[in-house]
Amino acid sequence: MLLPWEYGVRNLARRPVRTALTLVALATVVMLVFVVVGFIRGLEKSLAVSGDPQVVLVYSVNAEQNIENSSIAARTPDLLTASLDGVQKRFGVTHVSPEMYLGTRIKTRDGDAGLGLVRGVTRTAPLVRRGVKIVAGSWPGPGQVLVGRLAYAKLGSRSESLTIGQTVEFEGKTWTISGLFVAGGAAYESEIWCNLAEFQTATKRQDISLAAILMAPGASASRVQLFCKERTDLELRAIVETDYYAALQQHYKPVRLLAWFVVVLVSSAGIFAGLNMMYGAVAGRVREIATLQAIGFRRRAVLLSLVQEGLLLSAAASLLSGFIALVLLNGMAVRFTMGAFTLRIDSVAILVGCGVGLALGILGALPPALKALRASVAISLKAV
Numbered sequence: 001m002l003l004p005w006e007y008g009v010r011n012l013a014r015r016p017v018r019t020a021l022t023l024v025a026l027a028t029v030v031m032l033v034f035v036v037v038g039f040i041r042g043l044e045k046s047l048a049v050s051g052d053p054q055v056v057l058v059y060s061v062n063a064e065q066n067i068e069n070s071s072i073a074a075r076t077p078d079l080l081t082a083s084l085d086g087v088q089k090r091f092g093v094t095h096v097s098p099e100m101y102l103g104t105r106i107k108t109r110d111g112d113a114g115l116g117l118v119r120g121v122t123r124t125a126p127l128v129r130r131g132v133k134i135v136a137g138s139w140p141g142p143g144q145v146l147v148g149r150l151a152y153a154k155l156g157s158r159s160e161s162l163t164i165g166q167t168v169e170f171e172g173k174t175w176t177i178s179g180l181f182v183a184g185g186a187a188y189e190s191e192i193w194c195n196l197a198e199f200q201t202a203t204k205r206q207d208i209s210l211a212a213i214l215m216a217p218g219a220s221a222s223r224v225q226l227f228c229k230e231r232t233d234l235e236l237r238a239i240v241e242t243d244y245y246a247a248l249q250q251h252y253k254p255v256r257l258l259a260w261f262v263v264v265l266v267s268s269a270g271i272f273a274g275l276n277m278m279y280g281a282v283a284g285r286v287r288e289i290a291t292l293q294a295i296g297f298r299r300r301a302v303l304l305s306l307v308q309e310g311l312l313l314s315a316a317a318s319l320l321s322g323f324i325a326l327v328l329l330n331g332m333a334v335r336f337t338m339g340a341f342t343l344r345i346d347s348v349a350i351l352v353g354c355g356v357g358l359a360l361g362i363l364g365a366l367p368p369a370l371k372a373l374r375a376s377v378a379i380s381l382k383a384v
Contacts, residue, residue, distance in 0.1 A: 003297060003305040011309055019313065026317035029270030030357040033263055034325040037352045038343035039334060040259045046341035047249050050186040051241035052214075054088075055128060056221045058228065059210035061237040065247055067101050070209045072236065074098070074200075077211040079234075083227060086219030090127075095214035097121060097128040100199055102209070106155055106192065107169040108162065114155035117191045117339055118145075118170060120199030120208075128214045131186055137164045137179025140194055144178035148189040153333035153340035168192070171202040187245075190339030212241070248338065267356045271363050289373065299373045306369040307362060314361025318354040325353070 012019045058080060063070035077098040081087060088095040100120035107113040123139070126132055140146045145168065152159045162168070166177050175194060183189045200206060215221060221240045228236040239247075292302050322345075330345040 003292070003301050009312065012312060022313055023317050023320070025273055026270070026314050026357065026360055027321045029266060029273065029360060030318050030321040030353050031324065032266045033356045034321055034329060034345060034349060034353045035343070036259050036263050036266065037349040038325065038329055038345045040256050041346055041349050042334065042341045042344040043252065043256065043336065044249070045344050046185055046187060046338075047245050047252070049131075049184055050188070051243075051245040052128075052130060053240060053242045054215050054217070055241040056213045056215060056224045056238050057210055057241055057244055058213065058224065058236055058238045061228075061235045063237075065244075065251060067210055068103050070101075071207045072210065072234075074206055074208050076208070076234070076236070080211060080213060080224070080227070084213075084223055086216050086223055088127075088214040088216045088219075093124065093127065095124065095127045097125045097212040098196060098208045098210075099125070099212060100196055100203075100205070100207075100209045102199075102203065104170050108155065108157050109167050110157065110161045114157060116151060116155050116170070118199065119188075119191050119193050120196035121193050122196050125193070125212075128212045129183070129188065130214075132181050132183045132188060134179050134181045137177070140178045142195065142198065143173075143175060144194070145175045146179045146181055146193040147177050148191050148193075149180060149182050150189040150333050150340040150342070151192050153335050154190040156335060171199075173198075173202045185342070187339050187341075190341075252338075263352070263356070267359070270356070270360045273364075293373075303366075303369050303373060307365045310361040310365030311358065312361075314357045314359075314364075317360075318357030321357065322350055322354060325349070 057067070058072070058076065059067055059070035060072050077096045081094050081096055098121075102118050102120075103115055104118055105113055106116035106118070126139075134146070135149075137146075147162050152162045155162075162177060162180075164177050164179060167174050168177065169175070170192075181189075181193075196208070200208075213224060215224075221238065224238040228234070228238045289302055289306075293299065325345045329343050332343045333340055334343060
């Protein structure tokens, strides 16, 4: 015969202070799990949505995977356009975007200065970067910049300091913000875009970092890759943009593995904390447990009742943490080496967080309950 369900619920209400403290402790552990898993899922989503399978990036072969270190001749886009077939062309405009990509220190009007990412572009950039959409303001004119919605996070500044009409300073020049853009969560959202020619003048450079080419439907990127291999004198490398970000996924794999290891450590610490709390809770109920056995309840029934209490607490803590994570953490901007991205509390994060929370309740309750049940009933009834 099992103990009534209401018995475990009433037991939690009989000790409100202990129950509240245990709930807060469990909710804190589960919240930490949500933060770490949200970080992992946000990083993976940002890299997954960055890149277009029809776009080919052409940059210096010496830059490896770091486009910031790339330097190619400014005439390279024209050379590629003249030498290749299959490049998208519409209304007489060839969809090739020459770009200069640079990490530099940026100062806002509020006085905050941080390392940001600036991309010098031309008017063909929106034709190639098809996921970019201007949501406020307009395309930058002379002395103006276009700001991504997460650029403030990359700079470690406030979002209010990068609104339309505000100014930023980098490379010895002051620029006025003309508009804001989004890119569906892609890495571009942490960048600041400006006119390529002005950026070259400010940096005293005549080269560019890369050329982004939009291939026509059905055209193969292998044509561009073959051209780069044949023209060894140009020292160029071509890669499909989605493959480039897939390589970055592998590059950041140790970071993601470390984050999952943190989840395991946090969960383990939570289990030990749960054990400590449950041992304290069970230690004060030795006579109660012995009395239940004396009046006819089997040890299995008492064990299930104690596990039920731990499970109820952990389920409540998981629900509380999940609600807070969805309301406060989901979409929170995080600064990272590649730029910035948002924490993502999706179905996977909810599943992992709540799974860890329920595991804390079960694993934390079992050992102290088993220890209490192993004691002799006669001796336990005399316990103080």
